[in-house]
Amino acid sequence: MTDDIFRLDGRTILVTGGANGLGRMIAEALLGAGARVLLTSRKDAETAAAELSALGPCEGVNANLATPEAAVALAEEIRARTDKLHVLINNAGRTWGAPFDSYPDKAWAPVMTVNVHTPFILARELKPLLQAAGKPDDPARILNIGSIAGRGVHGLDAYAYSASKAALHHLTREIATELAPHNIAANVIIPGWFPTDMTAFIRSDDDTHRKAIDNIPLKRFGTARDIGGTVIFLSSQASAYITGAEIALDGGVSGCR
Template sequence: MDLFDLTGKNAVVTGGTRGIGMMMARGLLQAGARVWISSRKADACEQARAELAEYGEVTAIPADLSSEDECRRLAAEVTSQAPEVHILVNNAGATWGEQLETYPESAWDKVLDLNLKSPFFLVRAFLPALEAAATPDDPARVINVGSIDGIHVPSLPTYAYSTSKAGVHQLTRHLARELGPKAVTVNAVAPGPFPSKMMAATLDAFGEHIAQAAPLRRIGRPDDMAGVAVYLSSRAGSYVTGAVIPVDGGIATTATGM
């Protein structure tokens, strides 16, 4: 169906070399988009590029997006190849777990710089290219990756992470109001448990328990994340903005508090 067709679209996925970012990048490629992925490590970029190349045209650019300078550099490199960017997925992120008594200032700096400040600076850096791609009938799209930990209180002591993701959700709503008149939609996806490096230790220890706690009785699959990315990026999602969409099997949205 052409309702979900992304042929001819240019998409950027930060943190696109593994986990949720790679799931989204794969989905966008399969729907017909040309995709740029980024990650801090050059070897991870090349490995992911080679793996994703079977699905479509993909380019990898190493970038440490915890600084605004690197956000601007990434935008400059992408737009030198593609002046119009139809889809920006802000997925690059970090977490930190430690008890309240010893939770360090450096953790707050690391997590908020990448998880919360970076999406803002990336939207600003890419905005001319997003506006160039946008039309009233087919807006440009920004997809911010939040978390269900920004919706409910997590059981683990990840204070900076959950706070940053709640901030991402509010930033999404704020930017949606600001950029709507420019024909740019801004939405957030709030993933629950998916197989990723960030979740690996937790799933190894508690995966079965987490799956049983979900109303759908499983953890997320790559197609679940690919699907929501394609929906929000395609004509099917052109009238959706300012939304925070949990993709969690119902964990956060049906919690009983017991």
């Protein structure tokens, strides 16, 4: 039983932003556990999917999720490729950092669109496919990727980003409540620091990097195995009774206080 309930064979999973960074770590883990993965990227989708196909069935879909219309079009493309979606992983995200006094108004719309509005649209538009995959004892899943920036205050000067992630955490609970009667669970993973382009500004400065690690109770950044294991669990039968949950994946930053 232990082996089987973590396997993802026969499950079709969409990972937005799955060609790079955390999304690629997620896609690799899911393929390794037996899933069919559909991934999106603004420009690297087909190349990444071809590379990842060595691990399992993987398809790339180009999508720039900068507008609501693009999210609706992506859902239409997904409907053309599958009649069941077992897991929707809203991983694509963007940030914008600037000092408070000069924080630009133009930062807000793109950050909120990619980080909050798009996950909502994909949940709404893909609900029929998720419903087709969900069962009472093994619901379909929506996994949103939040951030510790949306939970605590970390002095990142990324005001729109932090607010967008806090909004996504709450939106996840709203969606979980709405979709539970349809055999769809929704949870949010709240990562701490992982080594991707988004955190390059922390790792490129020795002092900033050391301070960031000092602040993590487990004294290290997260790894591909950390995010991969968590996503496999939350996509599998092993987590069938979990919905509306916020799963901190941050080495203790938000829990050990």
